Amino acid sequence: MRATSKPISRLDGALRAPGDKSCSHRALMFAGLAEGTSFIEGLLEGEDVKDTAKAMAACGADVERISLRRWKVTGVGAAGLKNPKNILDMGNSGTGARLMMGLVAGQKLKATFDGDVSLRSRPMGRVLDPLAEMGAKNESNGGKLPLTLEGAPLSAIEYTPPHASAQVKSCVMLAGLGAIGTTIVNEPRKTRDHTERMLRAFGVTVDVEEKDGGCRISLEGGQQLTATNVDIPGDPSSATFLWAAGLLVQEGSVSVLNVMENNTRDGLVHAAKAMGANLNVVKTGEAGGEVITTITSIPSSLNAATPELAIVPAMIDEFPLFGVLAAFADGDTLVTGAEELRVKESDRITATVNMLKANGVHAEERPDGFIVRGCGRGGVPGGGIVEACHDHRIAMSALVMGCAAKAPVSVDNVSAIATSYPDFFAHMQALGADIEQG
Ligand code: S3P
Numbered sequence: 001m002r003a004t005s006k007p008i009s010r011l012d013g014a015l016r017a018p019g020d021k022s023c024s025h026r027a028l029m030f031a032g033l034a035e036g037t038s039f040i041e042g043l044l045e046g047e048d049v050k051d052t053a054k055a056m057a058a059c060g061a062d063v064e065r066i067s068l069r070r071w072k073v074t075g076v077g078a079a080g081l082k083n084p085k086n087i088l089d090m091g092n093s094g095t096g097a098r099l100m101m102g103l104v105a106g107q108k109l110k111a112t113f114d115g116d117v118s119l120r121s122r123p124m125g126r127v128l129d130p131l132a133e134m135g136a137k138n139e140s141n142g143g144k145l146p147l148t149l150e151g152a153p154l155s156a157i158e159y160t161p162p163h164a165s166a167q168v169k170s171c172v173m174l175a176g177l178g179a180i181g182t183t184i185v186n187e188p189r190k191t192r193d194h195t196e197r198m199l200r201a202f203g204v205t206v207d208v209e210e211k212d213g214g215c216r217i218s219l220e221g222g223q224q225l226t227a228t229n230v231d232i233p234g235d236p237s238s239a240t241f242l243w244a245a246g247l248l249v250q251e252g253s254v255s256v257l258n259v260m261e262n263n264t265r266d267g268l269v270h271a272a273k274a275m276g277a278n279l280n281v282v283k284t285g286e287a288g289g290e291v292i293t294t295i296t297s298i299p300s301s302l303n304a305a306t307p308e309l310a311i312v313p314a315m316i317d318e319f320p321l322f323g324v325l326a327a328f329a330d331g332d333t334l335v336t337g338a339e340e341l342r343v344k345e346s347d348r349i350t351a352t353v354n355m356l357k358a359n360g361v362h363a364e365e366r367p368d369g370f371i372v373r374g375c376g377r378g379g380v381p382g383g384g385i386v387e388a389c390h391d392h393r394i395a396m397s398a399l400v401m402g403c404a405a406k407a408p409v410s411v412d413n414v415s416a417i418a419t420s421y422p423d424f425f426a427h428m429q430a431l432g433a434d435i436e437q438g
Helices: 021-033 047-058 094-106 125-134 166-177 194-201 236-248 267-274 313-327 339-343 348-357 392-404 424-431
Strands: 003-006 010-016 035-041 062-067 070-076 110-114 137-140 147-150 182-187 206-211 214-220 251-261 278-287 290-298 332-335 363-366 369-373 409-411 434-437
Touching: 003 392, 010 236, 010 424, 021 035, 021 047, 021 070, 021 094, 021 166, 021 194, 047 062, 047 094, 094 110, 094 125, 094 147, 094 166, 125 137, 125 147, 125 166, 166 182, 166 194, 166 214, 194 206, 236 251, 236 267, 236 278, 236 290, 236 313, 236 392, 236 424, 251 278, 267 278, 267 313, 313 332, 313 339, 313 348, 313 369, 313 392, 339 348, 348 363, 348 369, 348 392, 392 409, 392 424, 392 434, 424 434
Parallel strands: 010 251
Antiparallel strands: 003 409, 003 434, 035 070, 062 070, 110 147, 137 147, 182 214, 206 214, 251 290, 278 290, 332 369, 363 369
16 A cells, blocks of 8 residues: 655654564564463564464464453473474564574474565575574575475584674574574674573573674573563664654654663664754663663754764664655765665665655665765655555655655555554654555
């Protein structure tokens, strides 16, 4: 379905961020592996997470939705998961697919994985290679889905992923849980650490040594997870769309409540502040072992500022939206060191540049990033139709751009938004956005 976001002058209100997608996937997987029953509160009920819930149920965990965002999972514990009878369809989700592969290999299962047209185009060799080194067998379509993976008694490895990737790290760690010996992952640049934190909540010992912006994670195989209740904190990536829209319009104030603060995820907050964004972050409590904040944005004039290389992994999902902020800034913005964007739900370098160009913004691709010539506050022409390319973050970024451009911005197909933020339209409309679907 198509959607069009019309320019508005004001956005106002306070909303609770939806549950974090990364934490929601992990909570379902770890609860399904654990001994006993876990209750998960605040689960993100997006399509990606629902696909993980189905995959865990297909592997023998008892997964039940009790009420809105409250789920009960009874894990199999030492009895072990079973081979799924049917193909595990991971939909649009790289996280669901890659983490489930680690889990399947570590539990000595055999499973066939598939996904939608976007997921079928994404590289899986980055997880199949270390899993093969540990002893798992696979048959794939040239390193892509559909593929069949077969676990075996695995041996621990020491692995340095060639890409800064929390999915690869987490896959190797999950396989390592079922391996003989101590699995070590070395990260030259630290990526999101939800697997490390949440495995600890399920009683697993995970050692992390941080040094020079990177870290060394080690985990002894054969550890049993114990059920625990998990409170999922709000998703800082989903929250960015709301507070960024609040920065770009002329009047009002937007507050997003329940936002997880984690220094592996807050790159856009730092990047926006460096551009002069009037953003206020206040700590309000804790959930699921993470600090919770309220983020308030006030309309701001932005100046172009290039994000430092060190914060790229902490804003890896935010570059399409960062491209929109750069379009409303004064001056030119250069993004480098972000080649991983090429293998996200879409090629996000091409998709971001095309989104901007379709709306009259001068932008250019670089092999590892892009350049945007800022139009200044209120200066983005708009009026274009953006191709979402099966990518929720491209679709949402374009609709945010439409709130503050001179002319409406349309998106050809917004169905992917349901993968990560099913309440996006309701939330934007509650703030005063004028977005029409259909
Ligand atoms: C995720 C890791 C990131 C991110 C994705 C979620 C995770 O991918 O882009 O949306 O939950 O581990 P990479 O680890 O491949 O960078």
